[in-house]
Amino acid sequence: MSSMIEIKNVTKEFKVLNRREGLKGSLKDLFSRDYKTVRAVDNISMTVEQGEIVGYLGPNGAGKSTTIKMMTGVLEPTSGEILVAGNVPYKNRTQNAQHIGVVFGQRTQLWWALPLVESFRILKDIYRISDADYDGMLKLYQSLVDIEPLLHKPVRQMSLGQRTLSDILAAFLHNPKIVFLDEPTIGLDVSMKAKIRTLIHALNEQKQTTVILTTHDMGDVDALCRRIVIIDKGKMLYDNDTEHLKSFFGAYRTLKIRVGGDLKEQAEQIGKHLPDCAVSADDEWISVLVNEEKQRVMDVLTQLQKEYRIRDMQLEEISTEDVIKKIYEEGVN
Amino acid sequence: MNLKKYLTLTRAGIIEALQFRLSAFVMFAGNILYLIVVYFLWKAIYASAGTDVVNGMTFSDTLIYLVLATALYSFTEMYTVWEMGRAIQSGKIVLDLLKPMEYRSYLFWSYSGSFVTNFCTTFLPTFIAVCIVTHGAVPLGINLLYFAVSVVMAIVINYSIDYLVGTICLFTESIWGINIMKQVVVLLLSGATIPLAFFPDTLRRVAYFLPFQSIYNAPLTILLDRSARPETVLPVLGLQLFWCVFMVLLSKLFWKASLRQITVNGG
Numbered sequence: 133m134s135s136m137i138e139i140k141n142v143t144k145e146f147k148v149l150n151r152r153e154g155l156k157g158s159l160k161d162l163f164s165r166d167y168k169t170v171r172a173v174d175n176i177s178m179t180v181e182q183g184e185i186v187g188y189l190g191p192n193g194a195g196k197s198t199t200i201k202m203m204t205g206v207l208e209p210t211s212g213e214i215l216v217a218g219n220v221p222y223k224n225r226t227q228n229a230q231h232i233g234v235v236f237g238q239r240t241q242l243w244w245a246l247p248l249v250e251s252f253r254i255l256k257d258i259y260r261i262s263d264a265d266y267d268g269m270l271k272l273y274q275s276l277v278d279i280e281p282l283l284h285k286p287v288r289q290m291s292l293g294q295r296t297l298s299d300i301l302a303a304f305l306h307n308p309k310i311v312f313l314d315e316p317t318i319g320l321d322v323s324m325k326a327k328i329r330t331l332i333h334a335l336n337e338q339k340q341t342t343v344i345l346t347t348h349d350m351g352d353v354d355a356l357c358r359r360i361v362i363i364d365k366g367k368m369l370y371d372n373d374t375e376h377l378k379s380f381f382g383a384y385r386t387l388k389i390r391v392g393g394d395l396k397e398q399a400e401q402i403g404k405h406l407p408d409c410a411v412s413a414d415d416e417w418i419s420v421l422v423n424e425e426k427q428r429v430m431d432v433l434t435q436l437q438k439e440y441r442i443r444d445m446q447l448e449e450i451s452t453e454d455v456i457k458k459i460y461e462e463g464v465n
Numbered sequence: 466m467n468l469k470k471y472l473t474l475t476r477a478g479i480i481e482a483l484q485f486r487l488s489a490f491v492m493f494a495g496n497i498l499y500l501i502v503v504y505f506l507w508k509a510i511y512a513s514a515g516t517d518v519v520n521g522m523t524f525s526d527t528l529i530y531l532v533l534a535t536a537l538y539s540f541t542e543m544y545t546v547w548e549m550g551r552a553i554q555s556g557k558i559v560l561d562l563l564k565p566m567e568y569r570s571y572l573f574w575s576y577s578g579s580f581v582t583n584f585c586t587t588f589l590p591t592f593i594a595v596c597i598v599t600h601g602a603v604p605l606g607i608n609l610l611y612f613a614v615s616v617v618m619a620i621v622i623n624y625s626i627d628y629l630v631g632t633i634c635l636f637t638e639s640i641w642g643i644n645i646m647k648q649v650v651v652l653l654l655s656g657a658t659i660p661l662a663f664f665p666d667t668l669r670r671v672a673y674f675l676p677f678q679s680i681y682n683a684p685l686t687i688l689l690d691r692s693a694r695p696e697t698v699l700p701v702l703g704l705q706l707f708w709c710v711f712m713v714l715l716s717k718l719f720w721k722a723s724l725r726q727i728t729v730n731g732g
Contacts, residue, residue, distance in 0.1 A: 204559075204563055206559050206562055206563070208725070225562065226565055226566065226567060227565070229565040229566075230565045232563065234560065236556075239555070239556065239557055239560060241560045243481065250477060253473065254474065254477050257469050257470045257473035258470045258473065258566060260467065286484075
């Protein structure tokens with residue numbers, strides 16, 4: 133197995149004009165040389181092996197798209213080294229394009245006015261896909277999703293879900309070594325999301341395609357990624373598998389109980405009883421966040437049962453979403 | 466060079482253009498309206514001049530020239546600047562840059578389908594109509610061949626100028642004003658709206674030193690030249706060739722230098 137992507141100490145800085153406010157300020161800006169340097173990506177390193185699906189996460193404006201653009205060769209890093217499929221992406225962008233596929237969730241690379249099959253034929257010629265490979269790929273697509281009705285539909289008449297699906301198929305068409313998916317499930321309904329996840333998973337498995345996936349939907353991460361990388365403010369916060377992520381923050385579990393009386397008041401009282409746990413209440417449940425390294429959930433439950441009449445209870449594992457939220461808000465430490 | 470990957474874009478362009486029948490009809494009607502305005506404007510000019518020949522051109526000479534210039538314009542105009550401006554502003558250019566083809570060629574060939582459709586729907590009918598109506602005022606001979614060569618070079622020059630102007634959008638991220646200015650300059654100095662013969666001497670001499678006249682004036686002069694001989698045609702073609710090479714190189718270099726500078730927005 134060879135590394136598909138190697139990133140070493142990559143930094144990207146942008147020069148941004150210091151804008152002033154108001155009409156007068158805008159006029160001054162026309163002649164201003166007052167630039168400030170913004171570091172969008174700060175000393176990032178990672179290696180991705182062939183066939184991996186890596187979730188690339190971070191809050192809005194964290195530097196995800198900038199990193200992707202550097203990996204595709206659209207942007208040149210300020211310092212550091214990037215190798216994608218053995219190439220320096222920004223130096224031979226046109227050749228590199230042969231090995232990569234991209235989907236940017238809100239845009240389409242398809243020919244707007246033409247039926248999907250025409251877009252596929254154009255891509256076939258542009259990427260110089262042989263007839264056999266092309267037919268094989270279409271057969272594979274057919275076995276994964278029902279593309280026949282889509283093929284003859286003009287792209288402009290497609291729903292967002294159909295279009296995204298088509299865009300993903302188009303990105304995989306030339307059997308690239310790496311596919312970059314930038315928020316592929318944005319704005320889609322639940323069943324379409326599931327369909328697209330299954331498709332990405334199957335294509336990755338069948339073709340051993342490396343996939344870099346940026347998303348804000350933790351459902352995507354749970355369904356697809358064994359490994360995630362989190363960045364914020366340009367800095368790398370986390371790079372490991374998703375299993376490890378959960379234990380990383382201690383073994384948290386949420387115990388939810390329902391008791392009689394005013395829940396807010398009860399929650400406050402319980403909080404006093406259990407100083408090690410975070411207790412909160414909503415309209416239906418009192419939630420007790422338990423760190424299992426300090427206290428076992430069973431003990432907490434027994435303790436509570438002595439003092440309160442518990443009518444109902446639920447136990448929730450901490451979700452990837454909760455952990456990520458915690459990282460975004462507090463950082464790793 | 467693998468021609469197939471370029472021709473597939475031409476083919477797509479033709480199919481795409483055929484999807485929008487209405488826009489073709491509207492454009493056709495717009496051209497007719499423009500020609501009516503031109504007819505009456507120049508009729509008034511000739512009436513007020515009091516002579517039949519102004520600046521060495523008769524009324525029908527001028528009219529034929531302008532009708533063909535309009536037809537040529539609607540056939541060769543590429544709207545590259547708008548296309549680039551839109552792609553850059555929306556960030557779609559990232560996807561285009563990631564095609565295994567230079568952006569310059571990608572854009573050109575994506576548009577080339579319209580050459581074929583516009584040639585068939587506007588230039589050819591207009592040309593035939595002019596030939597019939599004027600009873601042979603347009604010579605049909607070897608000059609057609611020269612004209613074809615000339616038009617190809619005119620298209621390349623026009624595209625390079627557009628590409629150059631479109632590249633500026635990478636810096637300004639807005640294109641409207643620059644494009645309007647470009648259009649006025651090109652249409653005036655190329656002789657597309659007023660034949661160069663009507664320019665004051667100094668301006669005409671300046672115009673001959675600029676690349677713009679190679680876009681409309683040069684091919685039209687060749688087409689309407691009744692006594693087309695290699696001695697008269699070759700210098701015109703030679704000058705076109707020079708501008709062709711010069712503009713292609715200039716626009717390529719400028720694009721390359723600019724692309725290094727840019728930050729692609731959006732995303």
